[in-house]
Amino acid sequence: MSSRRSRQSLTGASKITDDQIIQLLSKLQQLVPEITNRRSNKASASKVLQDTCNYVRSLHREVDDLSDRLSQLLSTIDVDSPEASIIQSLIM
Amino acid sequence: MSASQQLTPTNPNSALKIRLAYRFLLTLNTLNAKKPPNFDHTQIHRRSHRVKIAAYASMASVVGPKRAWSRAILWKIRNRGMLARNKKRIHRISTPIRLHRHHARRRRNPNRVVHVDPFVNSGLEVKLRKLVPGAETIDPCGLLDETADYIKYLATQVEVMRNLVDLYSTI
Numbered sequence: 303m304s305s306r307r308s309r310q311s312l313t314g315a316s317k318i319t320d321d322q323i324i325q326l327l328s329k330l331q332q333l334v335p336e337i338t339n340r341r342s343n344k345a346s347a348s349k350v351l352q353d354t355c356n357y358v359r360s361l362h363r364e365v366d367d368l369s370d371r372l373s374q375l376l377s378t379i380d381v382d383s384p385e386a387s388i389i390q391s392l393i394m
Numbered sequence: 395m396s397a398s399q400q401l402t403p404t405n406p407n408s409a410l411k412i413r414l415a416y417r418f419l420l421t422l423n424t425l426n427a428k429k430p431p432n433f434d435h436t437q438i439h440r441r442s443h444r445v446k447i448a449a450y451a452s453m454a455s456v457v458g459p460k461r462a463w464s465r466a467i468l469w470k471i472r473n474r475g476m477l478a479r480n481k482k483r484i485h486r487i488s489t490p491i492r493l494h495r496h497h498a499r500r501r502r503n504p505n506r507v508v509h510v511d512p513f514v515n516s517g518l519e520v521k522l523r524k525l526v527p528g529a530e531t532i533d534p535c536g537l538l539d540e541t542a543d544y545i546k547y548l549a550t551q552v553e554v555m556r557n558l559v560d561l562y563s564t565i
Binding site (some may be wrong): 310311327329348351352354355356357358361362364365366368369370371372373374375377 | 422424441445521522526549551558559562
């Protein structure tokens with residue numbers, strides 16, 4: 303894969319092989335949850351890309367929303383309390 | 395102790411979650427240690443902005459400089475003071491890439507029947523380039539790869555944050 307990419311940069315033109323594109327599109331299809339149950343042959347490239355864009359946008363919105371909630375919760379909890387140390391010991 | 399059990403992950407996704415969660419908590423801790431919590435509304439808004447930056451920063455620093463999106467995020471965060479001051483000097487360079495791609499299309503072998511060009515509708519490509527950080531100057535094939543990687547880490551980070559919110563709200 304990396305050798306193919308270096309060849310691309312050498313020629314200057316973005317000579318994308320079809321296999322690479324199909325491979326990457328299937329990878330995207332696996333990651334985006336809405337379209338995983340559709341048959342990969344039928345899903346068009348533009349639909350996959352559109353769903354990917356929507357998914358990334360929804361993830362950004364969720365990060366905003368979750369950080370709002372987290373900041374509200376953090377303002378009501380003292381982080382140096384024993385609960386925080388419990389959380390940290392769980393993660394570690 | 396349950397901590398030792400959690401240190402042996404059964405699949406790579408939970409290992410990733412643990413790394414992201416650890417880094418995120420570290421960042422949150424330093425963020426909280428700096429300023430004391432207070433209930434002023436503007437302070438809460440500013441704090442949520444800082445939490446958001448901490449989320450992206452911890453996600454990008456777990457990946458390191460290996461990926462274009464993580465490099466872009468880290469650069470943006472480190473230089474956000476400079477970026478806020480010099481907004482006019484930043485220019486978008488997406489147009490030359492589109493011209494470049496049209497050239498490549500003309501040179502393609504006309505005998506090839508099956509063409510899988512995912513960016514037939516170039517509006518989608520531009521949208522994707524705007525959504526994924528650092529993706530404005532990547533070739534279209536690398537763009538898909540970066541998007542997949544970015545989605546993977548972003549989804550895991552969202553899961554970590556969701557778990558944290560649940561954990562904090564039940565305490």
